[in-house]
Amino acid sequence: MKRRSFLQSSALLAGATLMPQQAWLRNFLLPPAGNLTTIRRNISFYTERGGTIVTLLTPEHSVVVDTQFPDQAGNLLALMKETNAKPLDLLVNTHHHGDHTAGNIAFKGMVNTHVAHANSLANQERVAKERDQLAETLLPGTTYTDKWSQRVGDETVSLHYFGPGHTDGDSMVHFEEANVVHTGDLMFNRRFPYVDKTAGADIGNWIEVLRQARRTFDRDTFYVFGHSGEGYPVTGTSADLKAMAHFLKMSLRYVKKAKRRGDTLEQLLEKTTMIPGAPEYKGSGVERVLKAAWEEI
Numbered sequence: 001m002k003r004r005s006f007l008q009s010s011a012l013l014a015g016a017t018l019m020p021q022q023a024w025l026r027n028f029l030l031p032p033a034g035n036l037t038t039i040r041r042n043i044s045f046y047t048e049r050g051g052t053i054v055t056l057l058t059p060e061h062s063v064v065v066d067t068q069f070p071d072q073a074g075n076l077l078a079l080m081k082e083t084n085a086k087p088l089d090l091l092v093n094t095h096h097h098g099d100h101t102a103g104n105i106a107f108k109g110m111v112n113t114h115v116a117h118a119n120s121l122a123n124q125e126r127v128a129k130e131r132d133q134l135a136e137t138l139l140p141g142t143t144y145t146d147k148w149s150q151r152v153g154d155e156t157v158s159l160h161y162f163g164p165g166h167t168d169g170d171s172m173v174h175f176e177e178a179n180v181v182h183t184g185d186l187m188f189n190r191r192f193p194y195v196d197k198t199a200g201a202d203i204g205n206w207i208e209v210l211r212q213a214r215r216t217f218d219r220d221t222f223y224v225f226g227h228s229g230e231g232y233p234v235t236g237t238s239a240d241l242k243a244m245a246h247f248l249k250m251s252l253r254y255v256k257k258a259k260r261r262g263d264t265l266e267q268l269l270e271k272t273t274m275i276p277g278a279p280e281y282k283g284s285g286v287e288r289v290l291k292a293a294w295e296e297i
């Protein structure tokens with residue numbers, strides 16, 4: 001056994017005995033499990049488990065958009081410490097879902113400003129109460145309703161709200177100088193999306209949200225998506241937003257036709273594996289879209 005790996009094993013054993021709960025020690029000793037990929041300037045995206053994270057990292061400043069789960073957030077923190085060990089200037093949650101916010105807790109006491117849309121905060125609080133998890137939850141301390149901006153070093157971070165879509169509290173987060181946008185779960189790249197009707201999702205307006213995003217940002221904008229289908233990237237362009245809007249439109253049209261024909265929801269679920277006119281969206285989960293569209297029409 002090499003000395004380095006022996007030292008790591010010994011320390012790990014001690015750690016396992018003394019502090020089994022402390023993810024940070026494991027993260028300090030072992031290489032992180034996820035990948036931090038540079039996009040433009042000091043902006044990167046991090047993938048491991050859950051919704052994609054975007055970071056801004058310089059020796060003086062740091063911003064984190066979404067946090068996956070506590071272990072994953074711990075792994076990201078271990079990576080960040082190589083560049084920046086100071087408190088975060090800014091922590092952003094694109095929306096309330098656990099695969100984007102459960103890792104917030106790993107940043108407790110380390111964040112200057114923690115921001116989300118007002119509806120996202122309400123949803124985060126409601127879900128935490130329902131699950132009796134308020135004690136393990138780090139909630140945003142700052143909210144906004146239409147648009148919010150903050151200067152961080154030589155970058156401007158702006159949050160845009162275009163109305164309900166995937167939930168009723170989804171922000172698009174624009175790093176203006178780098179021209180990078182984190183879409184949160186307003187984008188599932190070629191994958192059937194979750195449509196959270198329990199939190200005010202609206203497929204009809206979601207199409208409008210994507211249209212407004214394409215109008216607000218430009219052709220050079222680099223987008224990072226919440227999720228993607230197998231074999232598809234979590235990053236892309238305005239053309240991918242257009243494809244997602246088209247998929248949502250085709251889904252509404254398909255369900256509307258079925259209802260007019262007199263089909264029941266059960267019949268529709270039984271026979272549908274993909275949405276006609278949008279074959280790139282495949283895999284599991286078509287029922288999520290069908291049920292939500294059925295409820296909406």
Ligand SMILES: [Zn+2]
Binds near residue numbers: 097
């Ligand atoms: Zn989500």
